[in-house]
Amino acid sequence: SFTDTFSTKSADDYDHFSRITDYSSAKSQESSEAENKRFEKDLKSRHRNACKEMDNGKYKLAIQSFEGILADLLTRYDMNHERIGTALHNIAVANLRANELSDAKDAIEEAFRIRKVALGALHPKVGDSLVEFGIILMALKENDRALKVFLEALEVREEGMTNAKEGPERQQAQLHLAKVLHNLGCVYTELDQFDAAQETYNKALEQQKASFGEWNGKLRSKGDSTKPGFLTMASTICNLAYIELERGNHDSAIGFLNDSLEIQKVLLEADNKLILTTMQNIAYVHCLQSNYGKAKDIYMEIAKLQQESYVAYAKRGWHTSIKNLIYCQLRLFDFESAFDNLRKLEDVLSTQEQTGTSAPSSDLQTTHELMGEVNFQLARLPSITEYTQRLLVGQGCGLCECQPGEFHDAVDAESWFPKRPTKGSKMSGHRMSYA
Numbered sequence: 001s002f003t004d005t006f007s008t009k010s011a012d013d014y015d016h017f018s019r020i021t022d023y024s025s026a027k028s029q030e031s032s033e034a035e036n037k038r039f040e041k042d043l044k045s046r047h048r049n050a051c052k053e054m055d056n057g058k059y060k061l062a063i064q065s066f067e068g069i070l071a072d073l074l075t076r077y078d079m080n081h082e083r084i085g086t087a088l089h090n091i092a093v094a095n096l097r098a099n100e101l102s103d104a105k106d107a108i109e110e111a112f113r114i115r116k117v118a119l120g121a122l123h124p125k126v127g128d129s130l131v132e133f134g135i136i137l138m139a140l141k142e143n144d145r146a147l148k149v150f151l152e153a154l155e156v157r158e159e160g161m162t163n164a165k166e167g168p169e170r171q172q173a174q175l176h177l178a179k180v181l182h183n184l185g186c187v188y189t190e191l192d193q194f195d196a197a198q199e200t201y202n203k204a205l206e207q208q209k210a211s212f213g214e215w216n217g218k219l220r221s222k223g224d225s226t227k228p229g230f231l232t233m234a235s236t237i238c239n240l241a242y243i244e245l246e247r248g249n250h251d252s253a254i255g256f257l258n259d260s261l262e263i264q265k266v267l268l269e270a271d272n273k274l275i276l277t278t279m280q281n282i283a284y285v286h287c288l289q290s291n292y293g294k295a296k297d298i299y300m301e302i303a304k305l306q307q308e309s310y311v312a313y314a315k316r317g318w319h320t321s322i323k324n325l326i327y328c329q330l331r332l333f334d335f336e337s338a339f340d341n342l343r344k345l346e347d348v349l350s351t352q353e354q355t356g357t358s359a360p361s362s363d364l365q366t367t368h369e370l371m372g373e374v375n376f377q378l379a380r381l382p383s384i385t386e387y388t389q390r391l392l393v394g395q396g397c398g399l400c401e402c403q404p405g406e407f408h409d410a411v412d413a414e415s416w417f418p419k420r421p422t423k424g425s426k427m428s429g430h431r432m433s434y435a
Contacts, residue, residue, distance in 0.1 A: 039076075043069060050090070059098035066091045082125075085114035086433055089129050092136065101140050108133045127156035127176065128433070134183055143190045150184045171211050175229055178207035182236050194243050201240050208233045215263055227267055231274075234263040238278060242423055250285050257282045271309035276302055276317065280421040283324065287418050295418075296328035319348065319363075324418040326370075330411050335377050342371045366415070373411045 050065035070087040077083055088111035095104035112129040119125055130153035137146035157177040164173035181204035188197035212229040241256035261278045268275055279302050286295035299321055306318040322345050329338035349364040 039072075043072065050094075054094060054097065059094055062094045063091065063098060063100075066094055080114050080117050082115065082118040085111045085118060085129070086125070088114065089125075089132065090433070092129075093132055096132070096136055096139065099139075101136060104136045105133075105140065108136055122156050122159045124156070124160055124176070125433075127153050127160065127180075130156060131180060131183065134187070138183075138187060138190065143187055147184075147187045147191065150180060150187055153180045154184060174207045174211035175232075178204045178211065178229075178236075179232065181207065182232060182239070185236070185239055189239065189243065194246060198240065198243050201236050201243075204236050205233065208236065230263055231267055234260040234267075234274070237263075238281075238423070241281070245281075245285060250289050254282055254285050257285070271305045271311055271314045273313055276305065276314060277421055277423075280321075280324075281423075284418050284421055287324075287328070290331075292328040292331040296325060296332065299325035299328060299418075319345070320419075323416055327413055327416040327418060330374070330413045330416075335374050335411075339371065339374045339378060342367060342374060346371065370411070370413060370416070377411060 046065055046069055050062045050069070053059070053062035053065060066087065070084070070091060073081075073083050073087055088107045092104045092108035092111055095101070095107060108129060112126065112133055115123065115126045115129055130149055134146045134149040134153060137143070137149060154177075157173070157180045160173045161170075161177055164170040181200050185197045185200035185204060188194070188200060208229060215230060215233065237256050237260040241253045241260065244250075244253035244256060257278055261275065261282070264272070264275045264278060279298055283295040283298035283302070286292070286298070303318055303321040303325055306314045306321055309315055322341055326338050326341050326345070329335075329341065346364070346367050349367060353364055
């Protein structure tokens with residue numbers, strides 16, 4: 001029998017067999033370790049490439065890369081593993097950037113569920129996914145649900161603050177808490193709960209200052225790690241300005257916007273979208289206050305930056321900025337400058353119409369009509385000096401039937417009054433993390 005045959009083996013034979021088995025096991029373990037190292041090395045390389053694709057705006061490629069990483073992880077880990085949750089989190093962020101909001105929502109909901117199971121409800125990575133979840137819900141206009149999600153994220157961040165040790169760990173916890181408070185303020189603003197929004201933004205500012213200090217007009221070094229924090233601070237200050245604007249507190253709004261702009265101009269390129277949007281908002285508030293001289297100077301600077309920029313979004317905005325500038329010049333009765341800019345605008349619109357790019361024919365038509373009105377005023381009153389003198393000596397404007405002491409616009413340009421710009425602040429999310 002097999003048993004009998006085996007029992008005739010000597011002790012030396014057993015030892016030899018054992019050594020062979022141990023050797024085979026060791027070789028197998030070495031091979032497995034080498035394979036794992038190759039797998040991790042390849043995964044890290046693909047993760048870096050996916051992040052580069054994100055940085056370069058190639059979101060579709062990034063999504064494919066992150067989905068490939070997820071597929072490979074699923075061959076090694078079960079569905080509720082922490083690394084699967086991280087991979088899904090990255091896919092959600094990539095879809096959010098690509099404006100694929102439905103796919104982003106599906107991925108982040110699953111990432112949150114898995115991380116909560118694998119790590120515990122109050123783990124910092126669970127907080128990361130909750131923050132992204134809230135941002136996605138806001139993008140989908142599901143603000144009531146976003147509010148609940150951010151309040152849950154706030155609980156996670158407050159727990160992190162409680163457990164954080166003094167030093168870099170606490171500084172990071174303060175920054176994470178500030179980001180959630182900033183986003184929570186955004187939700188309150190969208191829900192028109194301005195008192196709650198203002199209170200929350202002020203709490204965010206407190207945590208920002210506690211984390212990386214007051215803004216002193218410059219960074220400590222070229223690679224200062226506080227730059228992202230100060231940019232978030234600038235966004236929070238902008239958001240406070242928008243609340244003041246909603247309440248009609250124009251001077252206060254301009255004060256906050258100028259404070260934010262000071263930070264942005266140090267940290268960002270001159271033609272950065274955030275800078276241009278903040279400047280547009282300042283000019284818009286000046287128009288609301290009928291401070292057309294100040295608004296004109298700002299619109300002139302914006303138009304110059306946009307015209308000289310190599311960035312597509314900045315160049316696209318020139319059309320709107322020059323219209324706003326023209327409006328201010330007309331309100332200041334600077335018809336000569338307004339007419340010169342109308343001719344520039346006409347040239348651009350005509351070219352766009354001929355090439356079939358973006359400009360509606362109605363824009364060109366209204367530009368022609370306004371040019372005719374302004375040209376008529378120039379023929380009647382070639383000098384702005386004479387116009388001003390007539391107003392000062394109480395002779396009426398000389399351009400219409402108004403009596404001394406009254407005022408009527410010489411040109412009907414109210415349809416050109418600057419439209420309220422978009423809000424320049426943005427939500428605060430988190431970077432990709434290696435899965």
